[in-house]
Amino acid sequence: MTALNSFDIEGQNVIVTGGAMGIGLGIARRFVEGGANVLLVDRDENAVRIAADGLKGKGRSAWLAVDIGADDAGAQAVAKCVASFGSVTTLVNNAGIFPQVPMLEISPDVFDRVYRTNLRGLAFMSAAVGKQLVAQKTQGSIINIGSVDSVHPSMIGLAAYDASKGGVLMFTRSFALEMAVHGVRVNAVLPGGVTTEGTSRPLAGSKMTAEQMKEMMDHFTQTKIPMRRMGVPDDISGAVIFLASSAASYMTGASIVVDGGMLLA
Numbered sequence: 001m002t003a004l005n006s007f008d009i010e011g012q013n014v015i016v017t018g019g020a021m022g023i024g025l026g027i028a029r030r031f032v033e034g035g036a037n038v039l040l041v042d043r044d045e046n047a048v049r050i051a052a053d054g055l056k057g058k059g060r061s062a063w064l065a066v067d068i069g070a071d072d073a074g075a076q077a078v079a080k081c082v083a084s085f086g087s088v089t090t091l092v093n094n095a096g097i098f099p100q101v102p103m104l105e106i107s108p109d110v111f112d113r114v115y116r117t118n119l120r121g122l123a124f125m126s127a128a129v130g131k132q133l134v135a136q137k138t139q140g141s142i143i144n145i146g147s148v149d150s151v152h153p154s155m156i157g158l159a160a161y162d163a164s165k166g167g168v169l170m171f172t173r174s175f176a177l178e179m180a181v182h183g184v185r186v187n188a189v190l191p192g193g194v195t196t197e198g199t200s201r202p203l204a205g206s207k208m209t210a211e212q213m214k215e216m217m218d219h220f221t222q223t224k225i226p227m228r229r230m231g232v233p234d235d236i237s238g239a240v241i242f243l244a245s246s247a248a249s250y251m252t253g254a255s256i257v258v259d260g261g262m263l264l265a
Contacts, residue, residue, distance in 0.1 A: 009034045012090050013089045013090070014028075014091070015038075015129065023237075029057075030234070030237040033056075034058070036244075039062045039084060064080045069120065078131075088140065089141070093126060095122070099114065118168065126144070133184050139183035142179070143240050143243050146168040149165045150166050154224075172255065185243075187256070190255050191236050193259070194230060226260065226261035228260075229260060
C-alpha cells in the first residue's frame with residue numbers, strides 16, 4: 001500500500017491556467033490548502049486578482065493576467081512563477097472555452113479561437129514549463145484538463161471544442177513520451193459535466209434562454225449521468241492533486257475520467 005503521505009503536495013510551486021473561477025479556482029484552492037504555492041493565470045485581470053487574494057491556506061498565491069492563446073503566455077507564466085516562488089514544479093492546463101455553434105454555422109475565427117485557447121495555448125504553456133523543469137532538473141508534473149468529449153461527443157454544436165479536446169488527449173500522450181526521460185510526468189483528467197459559473201448559463205453562441213438551459217441540463221443529468229448529479233470543481237480537484245503527488249509517480253501519458261459514469265451511458 002502507498003503511504004498516505006505520498007499524496008502530500010506541500011512545497012510544490014504550481015501554475016493553474018484559467019484559474020479565476022470554476023474548476024481552475026477549485027483546483028488552486030486545494031493546492032494552497034495543502035501547502036503548495038499557486039500562480040493563477042487568467043485573461044480577466046480583475047477576476048484573477050480577486051481569486052488569488054481570496055485563497056487561504058498553508059501555501060501562497062500570486063496571479064498573472066494574460067490570454068493563454070498569446071505567443072508569450074508560457075514564458076510570462078514561467079517567469080512570474082519563478083519570481084514569486086523560486087521555481088516551477090507543476091502545471092495544470094485548465095483554461096478552455098466552449099462556444100456552442102454547429103459546424104455548418106461556425107466561422108473560421110471562432111473555430112481558430114477555440115483551438116488557440118484549448119490546444120495551441122495548452123501545448124505551448126506545456127513546452128515553456130517543460131523547458132523550465134529540464135533546466136531546473138526537476139521531476140515535475142504537467143496535468144492537462146481534457147474532457148469526456150476528448151473521447152466521445154456529448155452534444156451537437158461542440159465540434160470545434162471536441163476536436164480541440166481530442167487533440168489534448170493525444171498531445172498528453174505524445175508529450176508524456178517526450179518528457180519521460182527528463183522525469184517529467186504528463187497526464188490528463190477528463191471531466192464530464194461540472195457545474196461552474198460558465199456552465200450554469202447558456203453557452204456562447206447558443207440561442208437558448210437561461211430557463212431552457214436549466215431544463216436541458218436537468219434532463220441531461222437525469223438521463224445521461226448514472227450518478228444523477230452534475231460534478232462540482234472539487235470532484236476534479238481530487239484527481240488533479242493525486243496526479244501531482246508522488247502517489248502517481250509511476251503514471252505518465254494516462255487519463256483519468258471523472259464523469260459520474262457518463263461515458264458508461
